[in-house]
Amino acid sequence: MKKLSILALTFLLLATGNIFASGNAEEAKETLVFGDVSWDSVQVHNRIMAFIIENGLTGYDTDFVPGDTLPILTGVQQGDIDIDMESWHSNFPEVYRKSIESGNVIDLGQNMPDAPQGWWVPRYLVEGPDALAPDLKSVADLPKYANLFPDPEDPSKGMILGGVAGWSQMKKSEQIFEDNNLEDTYNLAITGGGTALAGTMVGAYKKGEPWVGYYWAPTSILGRLDMIRLEGSEYEPALVNILVNKSMIEKAPEVVEILKKYSTTVDENNEFLAKMEENGWSTQETAVWFLNNKEAVWTKWVSSDVATKVKSALKAL
Numbered sequence: 001m002k003k004l005s006i007l008a009l010t011f012l013l014l015a016t017g018n019i020f021a022s023g024n025a026e027e028a029k030e031t032l033v034f035g036d037v038s039w040d041s042v043q044v045h046n047r048i049m050a051f052i053i054e055n056g057l058t059g060y061d062t063d064f065v066p067g068d069t070l071p072i073l074t075g076v077q078q079g080d081i082d083i084d085m086e087s088w089h090s091n092f093p094e095v096y097r098k099s100i101e102s103g104n105v106i107d108l109g110q111n112m113p114d115a116p117q118g119w120w121v122p123r124y125l126v127e128g129p130d131a132l133a134p135d136l137k138s139v140a141d142l143p144k145y146a147n148l149f150p151d152p153e154d155p156s157k158g159m160i161l162g163g164v165a166g167w168s169q170m171k172k173s174e175q176i177f178e179d180n181n182l183e184d185t186y187n188l189a190i191t192g193g194g195t196a197l198a199g200t201m202v203g204a205y206k207k208g209e210p211w212v213g214y215y216w217a218p219t220s221i222l223g224r225l226d227m228i229r230l231e232g233s234e235y236e237p238a239l240v241n242i243l244v245n246k247s248m249i250e251k252a253p254e255v256v257e258i259l260k261k262y263s264t265t266v267d268e269n270n271e272f273l274a275k276m277e278e279n280g281w282s283t284q285e286t287a288v289w290f291l292n293n294k295e296a297v298w299t300k301w302v303s304s305d306v307a308t309k310v311k312s313a314l315k316a317l
Contacts, residue, residue, distance in 0.1 A: 029061050030251055035072035035084045036064040039194075040276060040283060041218050041269050042086035045111065047287035048298070049085065049262065053255060055313035056306035060252065070095065077104045079245045082252075083259070086111055089239035091168045099243075106249070108242045108259045112266055115240045117169060117216040119160065119176070119233035120201075123226040125210050132210060138231035139180045146185040148210040154187055161213025162188040164197055169235070173214050176233055189213075201225070218269030220277040261301040268294065288317065 032053065034046040043064075050062035065072075065081055070092065075081035077099050089096045099105040119139060125148075126136045133145045146158035160182070162173035170190065177188045191197040197213070198221050204211035205225050212230070215222065216238075242259050249256060276286040291298060292314055299307045 029059055031061040031063050032082045032248075032252060032255065033063045033065055033075075033080070035075060035081045036066045037069055037072055037084075037086065038066070039086075040220065040273055040286075043283040044272060044276070044286045044290065045085040045262075045264075046083075047284050048290055049083070049259070051287055051291060051313070052258065052298070052302060052306065052310055056302060056310040057254060060255065073099060073105075073243070076243055076245050077102065079104070079247055082245050082248055084243040085262075087239075087241050087243045088115070089241060090236055091238075104246055106244050106246055108244060108256065109263075110240060111242050111262060112218070112240050112264050112269060113237075115217055115238040115266055116229060117172075117235035117238060118214070118229040119173075119212060120215050120222075120227040120229050121210070121212050122205055122208075123228050124208060126228060136230070139176060139182075139233050142180070142182060142212070142230075143185045145210075149186070149212050151187045151189070158186040158212075159189050160186050161197060161200055161211075162190055163214040164194055165190045165192055169214065169216075172235055180232065201227075217266050218273055220270070220273035223270030223274030224277070258301050258306075263301075264297065268297065288314065 032050075034050065036043055036046060046064055050064075053060050053062055065075065067075065069088070072081060072084055073087065073092075073095065076084050087096060100107050121133075121136065125131060125133050127134070132148055133141075135141060136145055142158070142160070149158035149160065151157050151159035160173075160177065162177065163170045173188065177183070177186070182188070191200070197215070198219075201211055201213065201215065201221060202225070215227070217223075242262060244256065244259065272286055272290050275281070275289060276283070279285075281289070291310065295311075298310075302310070
């Protein structure tokens with residue numbers, strides 16, 4: 001019995017050791033953390049890339065940390081966050097420059113080229129037989145059409161929605177307003193948030209009414225509504241780049257290589273954001289739609305082996 005007990009103990013230790021070994025192997029998986037900034041497009045990009053990582057590669061898990069632009073950038077710099085899929089450099093140029101120059105943050109290139117920002121009007125307002133402002137082409141033309149955009153709190157002037165309180169873009173809107181001497185004919189209004197700003201545009205569009213104000217792409221709204229950007233309101237081309245913490249070079253080199261090739265267009269972003277809103281999809285569901293419907297795009301980023309594994313995972317959903 002004593003020998004049997006020793007033998008049994010030996011098997012128990014071996015079995016326990018295997019369990020521990022399996023647990024350690026599981027723990028050895030590298031978790032890559034994405035910065036989940038508050039707007040939809042970056043969250044969809046995060047989940048597109050996470051799906052590719054988890055299903056096309058081995059040895060990685062993914063996670064998402066919510067936050068605003070600057071805290072996310074700080075997280076990347078400190079190594080608490082590994083990947084920022086949409087860093088809008090031009091909105092905080094000095095902050096990004098210092099982060100990259102520190103060596104802690106590595107810029108892997110553009111996610112999308114020239115994401116447009118500016119002042120927009122509905123196309124029906126300036127084109128077509130019923131256009132109320134057929135000669136409205138630029139910001140300089142706005143004074144003669146002030147009556148079309150009455151300020152509800154000051155009917156003697158028109159109203160331009162300059163943007164959102166606290167957003168860095170307001171400085172540019174204020175500059176455009178001043179440079180074009182619009183203060184005699186317009187008031188520059190601000191909203192308390194992006195949702196409120198979008199609501200004014202959508203509300204006017206549904207009624208076929210005039211609207212003029214700041215907006216940007218990619219967004220679901222500019223994917224759905226036919227809007228025209230006024231000349232003279234263009235912001236400098238937005239640098240929407242992918243950033244990673246320097247540790248990614250060693251701990252996830254194959255992920256870095258995919259991220260270097262990761263590239264989308266503004267139209268593609270507007271399309272998936274419009275689909276997301278129309279169908280009430282989550283960001284995960286939208287990412288799956290993109291992978292299923294934009295195979296010609298994402299397969300350029302990955303090897304044929306990775307592409308095969310990702311396609312197989314999609315079919316299994």
